[in-house]
Amino acid sequence: MRKGKLTFVMYLIAVMVITCFPRVGYAEGDTLFTLSKSAENALPDQALEVTVNGNNLKGLYAYEAVITFDPDVVELVKAESKLEGFFLPPKVDNGKMTIAFTKVGKKAGEQGRSALSTIAFKGKAQGNANIKLLSVKALDPSLTATVHSYGTAFDDLAGYEWANTEIEALASSGIIKGTSATTFSPGDNITRADFICLLVRALYLHVEVDGNFNDVEQSDYYYKEVGVARKLGIAQGTSDSLFEPRLSISRQDMMVVAARAMKIAGKMLDESVSDLSNFSDSSEVAAYAAGPLSQLAKEGIIQGYNGLIKPNDTAIRAEAAVIIHRLLNK
CATH class of the missing domain: 2.60.40.680 (Immunoglobulin-like)
Structure with missing residues (x-):
């Protein structure tokens, strides 16, 4: 030089x-x-x-x-x-x-x-x-x-070392928030609305919101994000008109909406994949979720727990942070 x-x-x-x-x-x-x-x-x-x-x-x-x-x-x-x-x-x-x-x-x-x-x-x-x-x-x-x-000031991450890096990175960037100034509550269930908010913010999804589910009010903090996800086809609700935003989201539903959001954001997945045989509880996966879960598994975005995918368990905040972090690194 x-x-x-x-x-x-x-x-x-x-x-x-x-x-x-x-x-x-x-x-x-x-x-x-x-x-x-x-x-x-x-x-x-x-x-x-x-x-x-x-x-x-x-x-x-x-x-x-x-x-x-x-x-x-x-x-x-x-x-x-x-x-x-x-x-x-x-x-x-x-x-x-x-x-x-x-x-x-x-x-x-x-x-x-x-x-x-x-x-x-x-x-x-x-x-x-x-x-x-x-x-x-x-x-x-x-x-x-x-x-x-x-670095974050969360003092309740003991036992969640597998998610510490992801939680700290997303919290510091403002994509995910703590439950207080010093707590993250990593083991708490995450609601359907809150996970949609994370997806929309993390992937910078934008569209004009011109309607919403009947159980999502304009005064709700998640109104815009759920409206964006509805219009883009990411959030399809539990019926034609209801989203049930405050219900805890299951692990398989979390992964399904994550896969939809990735495609909308241009992060393409291999849609030919349909094999979940590496997971011993794959028979518990709903038919509508098998394809998206297989695609995310192939990409390493979901890795399971000791050979289990636990599709019907409710997703917790720590798991949501890890999934969002992996999406950003796809």
Whole structure:
């Protein structure tokens, strides 16, 4: 790299370190950074790969990401950029890693969705590696910086480590909310209306609402989202005129509406798939749900519990967060 380019790169990195314009609240179409993992749990000497993704990017020119992991469970092997430019090798200190990247020269920033980098780990022990995205400092081509922080103050996530990363990422971006300032209530059932709200917000689905189900009032906080889902054919109700928004949603119904929403959002699924034989309780899946569940299973969006899909169980808030997070990373 020529001296002039190197100077520019170091200047950008310095800007990332010292510049901070915090991002406050949720706005429709906000940028969201997420992690997708080849596995949640590590095994000794086995590879575990993590991808840093940017969703709804608006001119990303450079970034600095801070990622944490359990150093007793995994060790870093290498990190590589998926974008063309200068990638700063990871700096690691006791389970906290910082990676940085910048484009070089007069280049347009990244738009839309993009895989930004991959990080390879090797297992040291069996267990949850607790790999989490702590923050991303993003710069646009004018070197304006925005900080995206993904830590939350929820203090009731013990026992739901399998969903912590997803809950924290979605809560910090405003897509999902806690039940109070410090609680998320991950084990509580999620209603039909609340899951529809999550889908519509997360996938940025828009259409003019010109009607709704008879049991959804204009004063209801979910009126717009349910109306959007009804018009797009995502929410079809329990009858021609009723949606029963306050009922808890079953796991199979959650997955059916998720599959419909993905197609509306242009995230195509393999409609030829219809095999659920990997799940020992597949016979309990309703006929209308078999196709969508098979499609989501093939994509890894639903993975089941010890070989069970539990289609008729009510979905809980932690499960909803994981499903929405996986949809965003499809």
